[in-house]
Amino acid sequence: xxxxxxxxxxxxxxxxxxxxxxxxxxxxxxxxxxxxxxxxxxxxxxxxxxxxxxxxxxxxxxxxxxxxxxxxxxxxxxxxxxxxxxxxxxxxxxxxxxxxxxxxxxxxxxxxxxxxxxxxxxxxxxxxxxxxxxxxxxxxxxxxxxxxxxxxxxxxxxxxxxxxxxxxxxxxxxxxxxxxxxxxxxxxxxxxxxxxxxxxxxxxxxxxxxxxxxxxxxxxxxxxxxxxxxxxxxxxxxxxxxxxxxxxxxxxxxxxxxxxxxxxxxxxxxxxxxxxxxxxxxxxxxxxxxxxxxxxxxxxxxxxxxxxxxxxxxxxxxxxxxxxxxxxxxxxxxxxxxxxxxxxxxxxxxxxxxxxxxxxxx
Ligand SMILES: Cc1cc2nc3c(=O)[nH]c(=O)nc-3n(C[C@H](O)[C@H](O)[C@H](O)COP(=O)(O)OP(=O)(O)OC[C@H]3O[C@@H](n4cnc5c(N)ncnc54)[C@H](O)[C@@H]3O)c2cc1C
Numbered sequence: 001x002x003x004x005x006x007x008x009x010x011x012x013x014x015x016x017x018x019x020x021x022x023x024x025x026x027x028x029x030x031x032x033x034x035x036x037x038x039x040x041x042x043x044x045x046x047x048x049x050x051x052x053x054x055x056x057x058x059x060x061x062x063x064x065x066x067x068x069x070x071x072x073x074x075x076x077x078x079x080x081x082x083x084x085x086x087x088x089x090x091x092x093x094x095x096x097x098x099x100x101x102x103x104x105x106x107x108x109x110x111x112x113x114x115x116x117x118x119x120x121x122x123x124x125x126x127x128x129x130x131x132x133x134x135x136x137x138x139x140x141x142x143x144x145x146x147x148x149x150x151x152x153x154x155x156x157x158x159x160x161x162x163x164x165x166x167x168x169x170x171x172x173x174x175x176x177x178x179x180x181x182x183x184x185x186x187x188x189x190x191x192x193x194x195x196x197x198x199x200x201x202x203x204x205x206x207x208x209x210x211x212x213x214x215x216x217x218x219x220x221x222x223x224x225x226x227x228x229x230x231x232x233x234x235x236x237x238x239x240x241x242x243x244x245x246x247x248x249x250x251x252x253x254x255x256x257x258x259x260x261x262x263x264x265x266x267x268x269x270x271x272x273x274x275x276x277x278x279x280x281x282x283x284x285x286x287x288x289x290x291x292x293x294x295x296x297x298x299x300x301x302x303x304x305x306x307x308x309x310x311x312x313x314x315x316x317x318x319x320x321x322x323x324x325x326x327x328x329x330x331x332x333x334x335x336x337x338x339x340x341x342x343x344x345x346x347x348x349x350x351x352x353x354x355x356x357x358x359x360x361x362x
Contacts, residue, residue: 001185001333001336002018002183002322003018003137003138003141003337004334004337004340005320005322005336005341006018006138006141006146007137007140007144007146007337008340009141009146009183009345010144010146011341013144014345015145016141016146016147017177018141018146018147018148018149019152019154019166019168020148020149021152021154022151024134024150025134029187029188029301030187030188030302030303030304031187032130032131034129034131034132034248035127035247035253036127036129036330037075037125037126037128037224037226037243037331038124038126038224039075039122039226040087040098041077041122041226042090042091043086044090044353046353047332048096050335051094051096052095053335054332054334055096057334057335058128058334061133061136061334064136065137065139065140067132069132070126070127070129072125072126073126073127073222073223073245073246074121074126074224075121075122075125075126076106076110076223076225076226078103078115078118078228079117079226079230080117080228080229080230081120084118087120088100096122098122100119100120101119101120102118102119103115103116105119106121109221110220110221110222110223110225111289111290112215112220112221112222112291113222113287113290114289121223125223125224126224127224127245127247128333133333137333137334137337149170151170152168153169154167154168155167155168155169155174157197157319159197159317159318160178163178163179163180163318164180164181164182165177166178166179180318181318182320183320183321183340184323185322187265187302187304187323188205188302188304190203190304191203192266198316198319199357200312200323200356201306201307201312201361202307202362203305203306203324204305205265205302205304206302206305207260207301208255208260208300208302208303209255209272209298209299209301210243210244210254210256210298210299211253211255211272211280211296211297211299212247212250212251212296212299213251213252213253213254213288213292213295213296214251214292215251215290215291215292216289220290222245222252222290224243225242225245226242227243227287228241237279238279238283239259239276240256240257240258241256241257242254242255242283243255243257252291253299254283254284254288255280256280257327258309258326258327259276260273260276261273268302271298271300304323304325304326306324307360307361307362308358309326309328310324310361311325311326311354312356313339313350314343316356320344322339
């Protein structure tokens with residue numbers, strides 16, 4: 001999100017410095033790896049409008065960056081989700097494709113997945129590649145004048161009359177940087193960094209542990225997929241809905257959503273919780289006939305989740321805040337960048353659902 005904000009602001013000729021505590025391509029936060037679902041499965045008007053804009057902006061980034069960032073494999077949502085009809089109608093209203101398929105038709109197309117009821121197929125969905133997208137955003141931002149600084153840790157943020165003052169550790173050297181404003185997109189570290197400075201919705205940081213399963217059926221085609229559990233004993237050991245996708249060269253990723261252990265981002269184990277992983281393997285054994293449920297590699301990553309799972313996109317004095325992406329933010333990255341730039345330049349506002357002072361989220 002910080003890289004996207006730097007790209008959007010530099011594209012408007014603003015004087016931008018991007019600070020990151022770790023090295024390029026680090027795996028300590030939420031934006032590493034080569035796949036994230038561009039799952040269009042939303043019905044809320046603000047999210048649907050952002051989806052349509054995201055499709056355009058990812059196209060623009062691919063064109064400007066000269067790299068494919070979104071593999072359009074389509075996405076299928078299935079299971080006992082009462083919102084599938086609303087999602088189809090909302091997407092069609094926004095010019096995005098969505099159609100229902102029978103379980104039999106879906107199984108014929110995607111024999112690696114087991115379906116037991118109607119399936120919502122969204123052909124405009126697919127997989128984004130974070131390990132390619134972040135360098136493109138930063139390269140384009142730098143090309144438009146932004147200063148990209150890795151291995152610089154912000155130790156303190158102070159609000160002053162004329163803006164902000166940041167005390168940073170740059171490779172053991174302390175510096176004090178001043179700016180008219182700071183866009184803070186510190187992910188899992190947001191509450192730590194801004195705790196006393198801004199009253200924010202509660203942000204819960206969890207260590208999530210999807211896994212890549214080895215492909216058993218080499219010829220099978222794979223869309224992105226989201227599966228909502230039904231009622232009854234068959235679903236008793238599910239932790240949450242399941243999401244998944246094919247990661248080229250690594251297998252089929254599948255994961256529980258937002259149920260990992262609550263962690264301090266600076267004190268993580270990076271190791272999976274065994275009971276959840278065993279349940280995920282049982283899921284794969286039952287619902288993913290195209291994979292070998294006993295051959296897997298775990299992935300470790302952080303979610304920063306709000307109570308209502310809506311983002312925080314807001315401005316508090318000279319601080320512009322982007323946080324709480326609740327395990328669903330990557331698809332919206334360039335739009336979040338645009339909204340944060342609007343907030344920073346005063347050229348626009350964010351939808352009310354993202355307000356930091358909204359009720360019921362503390
Ligand atoms: C397992 C998993 C699966 C997901 N699947 C999907 C999906 O299918 N589709 C989807 O749309 N989204 C998905 N997401 C969500 C998406 O990846 C996140 O919403 C998004 O990456 C969040 O980006 P961010 O910039 O907020 O966080 P980060 O990328 O973590 O950025 C925060 C950065 O701030 C830096 N930082 C923090 N404090 C400081 C400091 N004091 N000084 C300097 N730098 C600092 C950190 O080092 C970090 O690099 C998934 C997330 C996970 C974990």
